[in-house]
Amino acid sequence: MKLGTRVRACALAWCAAAVASPVSASTPQHDDARERVETVAAQIAAEMARLCPASEPGDQAAFDACRAALYRDSQFKRSLTDYVLWGRQRDPMVPLKDATLTQFAPDVLAGMYVPLFMFNGKYSVNYVEREGLYQIRLQTVFRNALAPGQFPYPFWHEAEKWAIYEKANELILWWDATADRVKVAQFTVFGANPPIRASAHVTRPAFDGQWRWTDAQGRSQPAVTVFDGLLHADNPYIGKLDVAYKSLALRLREGQCFQCHVPNNPDGMKKLVLLQTPMHAAAEIKRVMKSVREDRMPRDEFGIENPLDARTRAALLDEGATFEKLLDLARQWEAIRQ
Numbered sequence: 001m002k003l004g005t006r007v008r009a010c011a012l013a014w015c016a017a018a019v020a021s022p023v024s025a026s027t028p029q030h031d032d033a034r035e036r037v038e039t040v041a042a043q044i045a046a047e048m049a050r051l052c053p054a055s056e057p058g059d060q061a062a063f064d065a066c067r068a069a070l071y072r073d074s075q076f077k078r079s080l081t082d083y084v085l086w087g088r089q090r091d092p093m094v095p096l097k098d099a100t101l102t103q104f105a106p107d108v109l110a111g112m113y114v115p116l117f118m119f120n121g122k123y124s125v126n127y128v129e130r131e132g133l134y135q136i137r138l139q140t141v142f143r144n145a146l147a148p149g150q151f152p153y154p155f156w157h158e159a160e161k162w163a164i165y166e167k168a169n170e171l172i173l174w175w176d177a178t179a180d181r182v183k184v185a186q187f188t189v190f191g192a193n194p195p196i197r198a199s200a201h202v203t204r205p206a207f208d209g210q211w212r213w214t215d216a217q218g219r220s221q222p223a224v225t226v227f228d229g230l231l232h233a234d235n236p237y238i239g240k241l242d243v244a245y246k247s248l249a250l251r252l253r254e255g256q257c258f259q260c261h262v263p264n265n266p267d268g269m270k271k272l273v274l275l276q277t278p279m280h281a282a283a284e285i286k287r288v289m290k291s292v293r294e295d296r297m298p299r300d301e302f303g304i305e306n307p308l309d310a311r312t313r314a315a316l317l318d319e320g321a322t323f324e325k326l327l328d329l330a331r332q333w334e335a336i337r338q
Contacts, residue, residue, distance in 0.1 A: 087100060
């Protein structure tokens with residue numbers, strides 16, 4: 001297969017199907033389960049209001065403080081399953097199994113996405129029989145006035161997505177009472193109350209097709225995707241991680257992974273996995289490497305196995321192992337530092 005050929009199912013598309021958790025569970029609505037959910041909901045709502053209170057939608061210092069606190073050690077992060085499905089709620093009547101969602105590890109959701117919202121501590125809890133899950137609904141508002149590099153990728157690449165982010169009034173945490181964890185999280189405009197503070201619409205420049213870019217000062221953007229502000233500034237592995245990801249990204253591109261594993265989801269995958277930034281790749285690297293080591297091949301649009309060529313596979317294993325090792329060392333250093 002020539003690397004320039006468009007492949008409908010990319011080199012790592014099998015990862016999402018292999019590991020995405022089912023979103024429905026059979027959970028009876030017992031009083032003790034309801035009591036546990038109510039307790040957790042109150043704790044999370046209070047924490048969110050304390051760590052990420054309502055402020056100006058472009059307040060960089062407030063955003064930095066929120067994301068660092070949620071990422072490093074928060075009840076919210078500890079309440080997430082190993083891999084959480086995330087996305088907008090386009091229609092409350094659509095079952096979760098039919099919703100288009102993106103799969104994230106807790107680090108990514110707590111460090112890049114949820115901090116883009118602010119909270120007032122108000123919440124509600126209800127049980128959704130159709131899903132077998134509880135909803136913890138947190139009143140919120142979106143930080144739409146931050147600099148472009150503070151978003152994980154240009155959300156405005158799609159007008160509808162940016163509009164839903166801007167108008168979001170609730171964050172929904174879908175709680176599995178059996179696992180005592182959040183399995184799915186969504187932002188929605190269908191909450192009962194308006195956003196917790198008013199914010200003017202922000203018109204962004206037209207999307208130029210670039211998920212990553214370099215700013216006028218030569219810094220990699222989006223800034224929130226390169227570990228700065230999440231890992232401590234004196235972590236000796238920060239710079240090495242960025243360099244290692246750039247090498248890995250070249251191999252992912254050779255494997256045609258960026259033709260599918262990007263935010264605009266060109267192949268319409270129901271459970272999307274993103275790899276286009278260091279933070280996104282860090283959340284997936286262990287499972288990606290496991291799949292490549294086991295030689296589990298992707299399939300093309302006809303369902304036929306379409307294996308990586310030997311050179312690309314070997315290079316991906318080499319660069320991926322370097323990135324994976326550095327990430328482990330950085331996390332070990334953080335654990336000692338804290």
